[in-house]
Amino acid sequence: MNEEDKIIDELIPKVLIDYRNLQVLQHLKKANVDYGKSIMLNTKIPLEEVLNILDYLEKLGLIERVHGASLKNTEAKFKLSNEVHKHHTYYTLTRLGDHLLRKLEDNLIEAYVNMVRNDSFALQILGLAEKLNADHAETYAKLTKKTIEEVNNKIEELMRMGLMEENKAKIIKFRERKSKPKKETRTHHKYYGLSRLGELVVRELKKRKIIIV
Incomplete structure (x- = not known):
């Protein structure tokens, strides 16, 4: 097991302790890049909680902010058409976040078994x-x-x-x-x-x- 796999194994319980963490990560995988309000609309998680989750996942190193004054509309697949020119804080998966999701795709039940x-x-x-x-x-x-x-x-x-x-x-x-x-x-x-x-x-x-x- 390499160092990254060890880190991922340590992070999995910190993600699965709240299923909404996984929902947000899965949404960002589909969206590529997205922001709080759009994530709220797509996951049905209240905005304040979405923002807390984004902050939590960012601290874990699973997502990161996308810098730049604005994004090309094509990069944010779920961006609302009437908000194209508005400036938001955008997030995307990090390499670590992407690897964690891929591991959970094959081992989600196993991860929960280990937790309980x-x-x-x-x-x-x-x-x-x-x-x-x-x-x-x-x-x-x-x-x-x-x-x-x-x-x-x-x-x-x-x-x-x-x-x-x-x-x-x-x-x-x-x-x-x-x-x-x-x-x-x-x-x-x-x-x-x-x-x-x-x-x-x-x-x-x-x-x-x-x-x-």
Whole structure:
């Protein structure tokens, strides 16, 4: 393993700790060069958060500012036509950022497995999320014997990583929830389950017997 590969391996968890970091990097790969407002419109991430992410990724050395008073319109593929002559701070991937993305294209699930394999609490929550399909924090707390606060913090962490998501339906259909107590059939809670990415990661964790069924 060369020095750059070692650096990339160290940076991957710092990127995947928040899935939006990956979204911004992937967008810049497609756009070649882009600026905050355009990234916001294409990723649906609020502008203030986009700017924070750009600052974070720049500090990691994965993106860099494109200097020059203005850019040729052809260089910024997603530039809004009515903003062609406006001056923005543009960003593009660095060589390191491009290499990191290429590595994740082939090893994304592996990278997530490595991030959670030694976190027993995360493994508990992910395993339960697969069994329950969708449930609220109180159920996870009862089954893990943890406090609501501990469970909420861990679920938020896993949601930031892109492994879990909130089920937006106000009332979960009975067949979609495997542990629902009868009295709670129509109670309104926030329900949390695995994202599609989370399902793939849990499948790999089970395959490797890191999560035991």
